Amino acid sequence: MRLRGEIHFDAALSEAEIEVAGRVYGRPMPRLAYLPCGGTLRHAPPLLKRGVEHLVAVDLSRASLTVGLTRNVPEALWSKLSVHHADVRSVSEFLPGGGVRFAFLGGNSLGDITDIEGHVAFITSLAAALAPGGVLVFDYVGERYPPxxxxxxxxxxxxxxxxxxxxxxxxxxxxxxxxxxxxxxxxLRFTSEVIDAQTGNPIVEEHAYDKLIVPDSLLIQQFAEAGLELTNAGRVADLSPYHRERIRRRGDLGMLGKPDCFYRAVRI
Structure with missing residues (x-):
């Protein structure tokens, strides 16, 4: 989180992503919303700005949530947040029994669980968080691979x-x-290494992590089995003037090197 271009503290990017999410949601923001895998809470301020009155954010990383509260969320907004260091599968611990009308899952987090049974259980937990007719909006690189x-x-x-x-x-x-x-x-096995531009010495040693890549046809089936109707709303560059300009100016397709799509899943 020490790189100048680190997206975890890029307020303009986060605002643009929530603008797209609101467009894909297609309704006025509800009073209560849910931010699973909320990470550094970078999407919390723009969601609250757009009319959400209370936001429930959950993540397994206590460090990310702590950094997010201190760096991304002004103290004046803390009363509008319920932040939980917890597993998103434990929905009943932090959400009302009837579920929520809107949830946003950012950062390509749908691909974070590479175990197939775990991936399916993750989708099931996302469905359980929604009220009937509720909507989950998420971004995902998906089948835009192999590179x-x-x-x-x-x-x-x-x-x-x-x-x-x-x-x-x-x-x-x-x-x-x-x-x-x-x-x-x-x-997808993704590796990253940061080296000194002058000496070539490593500043951050090479490290790796994986993402699960699921083609849209199978993803639609997996969501349907969880009681969700899934639609690919399109590439983010086609939905967001900000992203189009960012890609044109910087060639920035994000850490995964491919354009994200935004998806809309409705609980049937």
Whole structure:
């Protein structure tokens, strides 16, 4: 979280994402909303700005929630938040019995659980959080993989905010996809390394994490089995002037190197 371009503290990007989410939702924001996998709470202020009166945010990372409260959410808004360090599968612990009318899942978080049974259970828990007719909006790269040779490896200049001042660095990333045997799904292995632009020495050692890639046809089926009607609302660049300009000006397709789509899932 020390890179200048770190999205966790990019208020303009977060505002634009919630603007798209509101358009995809297609209704006035309800009084109560839900932010599963809320992370650094970067989407909380724009949701509250758009009419949500109380927001329930849940994440497994206590550190992310703590940093988010101190850096992303003004203290004047804290009374409008219920922040829970908890598992999103424990819906009854933090949401009313009738569910919510609107939930937003950002950051490509749908792909975070790469175990297939866990992924299906995650979708089931998202459905359980919604009232009948309630809507989940989320962003997802999904089947925009496998990456071709042009973006399987990327690097670009960045600034690292070190303890002793700012350091010019290179943000180097790789992406590889492998199939999940016996399924139409695949796993994206994403690596990141930050090196000193002058010396070539590592500032942040190479580290990796995985994302589950599910083609839309199968994703629609998985959501239907959980009682949700899923629609792909389109590429974010087609829905957001901000994102179109960001991509044109910076070539920024986000950490995964492919354009996100926004999805709308309605509890039947």
């Amino acid at each position: 071709d040779g042009a973006d399987a490896a990327t690097e670009w200049p960045e600034t690292y905010h070190g303890d002793d001042g700012d350091v010019p660095v290179v943000d180097r990333r790789t992406r590889q996809v492998r199939p999940v045997p016996g399924t139409a799904m695949s796993i």
